[in-house]
Amino acid sequence: MRVIVYFIVAIGLIWVGVLESTSSSVEDFRRYSDDHVLDDRTRSIQRVLAVGLVGDLVVSKIISDGRDTVITEGNEEFSLPSPAFSGNLGASK
Amino acid sequence: MLGLESFSGLTKQIQLACLVSTAQKLAIMFFFAALTYGVTGVGAMLLMTLLANTHLGKDGSGKHGISIAESSRLGGVAIAIIVIVYIAGLSLMSPYTSGPERDDTFLYLWCAVLFCCLLGLAEDVKPDFLTPMLRLGAKFAVLGCLFWLSPRLIPLSIGFYAVDLLLNVPIIGWALVTVFAVGFINALNMADGANGLVPGIALASFAVFFMEYGRPMDGALLFACSIFFIFNVISGWYFLGDTGSYGLGAILLSYGLLGVTDGHFSAGFMAALFCYPCVDFMVSVVRRLRAGQSPFSADNGHLHNRLHHFIKLRVKSSVMANSFTGLIISGSTSGAVLLVYLFDILPSESGLWYILFIVEVLVYLATLKYLTSIQPKTQYANPA
Numbered sequence: 198m199r200v201i202v203y204f205i206v207a208i209g210l211i212w213v214g215v216l217e218s219t220s221s222s223v224e225d226f227r228r229y230s231d232d233h234v235l236d237d238r239t240r241s242i243q244r245v246l247a248v249g250l251v252g253d254l255v256v257s258k259i260i261s262d263g264r265d266t267v268i269t270e271g272n273e274e275f276s277l278p279s280p281a282f283s284g285n286l287g288a289s290k
Numbered sequence: 291m292l293g294l295e296s297f298s299g300l301t302k303q304i305q306l307a308c309l310v311s312t313a314q315k316l317a318i319m320f321f322f323a324a325l326t327y328g329v330t331g332v333g334a335m336l337l338m339t340l341l342a343n344t345h346l347g348k349d350g351s352g353k354h355g356i357s358i359a360e361s362s363r364l365g366g367v368a369i370a371i372i373v374i375v376y377i378a379g380l381s382l383m384s385p386y387t388s389g390p391e392r393d394d395t396f397l398y399l400w401c402a403v404l405f406c407c408l409l410g411l412a413e414d415v416k417p418d419f420l421t422p423m424l425r426l427g428a429k430f431a432v433l434g435c436l437f438w439l440s441p442r443l444i445p446l447s448i449g450f451y452a453v454d455l456l457l458n459v460p461i462i463g464w465a466l467v468t469v470f471a472v473g474f475i476n477a478l479n480m481a482d483g484a485n486g487l488v489p490g491i492a493l494a495s496f497a498v499f500f501m502e503y504g505r506p507m508d509g510a511l512l513f514a515c516s517i518f519f520i521f522n523v524i525s526g527w528y529f530l531g532d533t534g535s536y537g538l539g540a541i542l543l544s545y546g547l548l549g550v551t552d553g554h555f556s557a558g559f560m561a562a563l564f565c566y567p568c569v570d571f572m573v574s575v576v577r578r579l580r581a582g583q584s585p586f587s588a589d590n591g592h593l594h595n596r597l598h599h600f601i602k603l604r605v606k607s608s609v610m611a612n613s614f615t616g617l618i619i620s621g622s623t624s625g626a627v628l629l630v631y632l633f634d635i636l637p638s639e640s641g642l643w644y645i646l647f648i649v650e651v652l653v654y655l656a657t658l659k660y661l662t663s664i665q666p667k668t669q670y671a672n673p674a
Contacts, residue, residue, distance in 0.1 A: 203340050208375060210333025214513075215379030217330075218506075249328035251516065255500070255509045262504030 217247035218256050315525045322520045327513060334517040338368045342527045346415060361527050363414045365489075365518055366534020370407060372514040377507060386506050395440045399544045402436040406475065406540040410532030422586060426472070429536075433471045436544075437464050445550045448557035449641050467547070474564070475539035477571030482535045484594045485613040486523040488567070489530065490620025492538050493519050494628040495563055499545050501631070502554055502638065511541065523617065526609040558643030559627070565650040566623045570594075573658070583670045591668030593654060594619055596661035623650055 221244065245253050316339070323331035342362040380386045389396030409428055412419050420428075437443055444467045447454045457463040482488040493515045500508040515538075522528050530538065546564065549555035561568070570592055575585040583589070594615050602611035627646065636642055662668075 200340060200344075203336065207333045207337035207340060210329050210336065211372060211375050212379060213333065214327070214330025215376055215383070219380060219384035245328060247328050248330050249324065249326045251326040252328055252330060252513065255512065258500065258504045259506050259509050 214248045214252065217244055218259065221256055221260055319521055319524050322524075323517055326516060326520075330513070331517055334372050334514065335521065337371065338365075338517065338521050338528065341368045341371075342521075342525075361529055363529050363531030364533070365522065365528045365530040366407065366410060366414070366537055367531070368528075369511075369514040369518055369530075369534060370537065372517070373507075373510045376510040376513065380506055380510075389505070389507060395442050395548075398436050398439045399443070399548075402432050403537055403540045403544070405432045407533050407537035410534070410536035413532040426476075429472045429475060430468065433475075433540075434464075434468045437467050437471070442551060443467070443544060443547045445547060445557065448550070449644070471543050471547075473571065474543050474568065475536055477567040478539035478542070479532065479535040480574065480592075481567040481570055481594070482530050483592060484598060484616035484619070485526050485609070486519060486616035487594060487620050488535060488538070489515060489519040489522050490616060491564065491566065491624040492542065494620070494624035495542050495545075497628055498563065498631055498638075499549070502549070508545075523613045526612055553639060555638045556641050556643055558641050558645075558647055559631075559638050562643045562647040562650060563624055563627045565647055566593075566619055566654070569651055569654050573654075577668065578670070581668070581670065588671045589668050591662070593658050593661070596658060596665060599665055600661055622653070626650075 244256065248256055319339075320332060320335055323335035325331075327334065341364045344362070344364070346364065377388060381388055390400050391397075406429065409420070409425060413425070441460070441464070444457065444463045446457055446463070448457070456466060478488060478491075481491075493512070496508055496512040496515055499505075500512050518528070518530075518534075542564065546555070546560045550557050550560060574589070574592060577591055578585050578587060578589065597618065598611060598615040601614050602608065605611040605614065627643075630636055630646065631638060636646075
């Protein structure tokens with residue numbers, strides 16, 4: 198019984214990283230589409246605690262590459278207000 | 291009576307020393323996991339620790355490679371669970387669209403990887419459940435189907451005129467790549483004999499793929515392999531098992547082929563990156579045939595066996611000797627390629643990577659020749 202609890206705790210701790218990655222990704226996308234700024238997100242203590250020093254680099258890389266992925270794949274769930282982005286979206290379709 | 295009491299006291303002291311040693315190892319492993327991957331790394335390390343202590347998939351001492359301690363074969367299962375949890379979470383809660391949803395090639399690729407993992411899992415949970423010939427046939431069938439359905443994975447140019455001519459004939463190209471793919475997966479399985487050897491090669495490879503492409507799947511695999519690498523090298527309680535070696539073999543093979551066909555990497559780059567498993571496999575087959583043995587029979591003439599024998603005479607701890615062996619081999623082959631790539635000394639699509647590959651092969655052969663000359667003759671076992 199105790200082992201099952203430990204397994205749940207382990208999966209829960211891994212989910213901390215998942216939540217941090219997804220929230221960073223969505224937050225980055227909002228800022229990117231609103232401000233059109235391609236700056237790297239400053240390293241927060243919260244993210245370093247959640248995903249560690251190497252994990253922080255991994256998440257940053259996923260997010261920065263994800264910007265391109267979202268645009269080239271033309272994900273329709275996300276609105277891209279800038280006409281420049283709309284142009285890219287249309288070209289990829 | 292006094293003798294019995296002193297014996298009991300000695301046993302308790304040994305048990306206490308083992309407990310302290312285990313606690314120290316756990317503390318070091320969790321420290322490195324927390325440092326590299328934070329709370330998430332601690333969760334992954336906890337999951338691996340729990341799986342390593344289950345009764346399922348236990349390997350007796352001396353049964354696996356050069357290890358002399360009882361260990362778990364569920365390392366591949368642990369990596370698979372971590373990657374699935376991570377990718378499922380990303381797919382559900384972020385704009386990430388996984389490869390199989392976007393592209394048919396990735397769909398077939400991951401189906402083949404899943405099949406290879408299940409094939410290995412059957413062997414890990416119940417050894418000798420499938421005969422070696424059946425496993426081999428199943429691998430040929432699934433990889434043959436993969437390359438038939440996704441001809442995009444078959445490279446048309448690897449830099450050698452005669453081979454390129456053959457690869458450009460569709461049926462011959464398909465047959466050659468299928469044979470190579472089955473050989474590669476078996477080679478990786480055969481090389482999985484020292485702590486940190488195959489995990490080190492996988493870690494370096496996923497680091498390269500992640501830096502090149504930045505795909506979340508590569509990031510998840512890099513994360514899971516890093517934690518497994520830390521666990522495997524420090525404790526020696528875990529092996530990849532057939533699930534891990536078949537699964538990681540299929541992933542590395544497919545990513546490598548895809549990288550070469552898309553022109554992001556040269557065939558020489560991949561040859562240098564995966565030099566050890568491929569060369570060790572070829573040399574082992576030749577050695578066995580020259581000795582009049584079956585190419586499938588196990589022996590202790592691999593470079594990692596020889597190197598371990600050399601190191602263990604000079605290092606007190608058996609785990610350290612095992613881990614040093616794996617780290618030296620993976621670090622001097624795939625690790626060296628990672629460093630050259632990281633510092634951008636050579637472009638990844640350059641044909642000059644073949645020079646590094648040739649250097650690796652020469653060092654392998656020279657080291658093996660020297661160690662064979664100073665050590666006892668190779669012993670062969672009949673195939674299971």
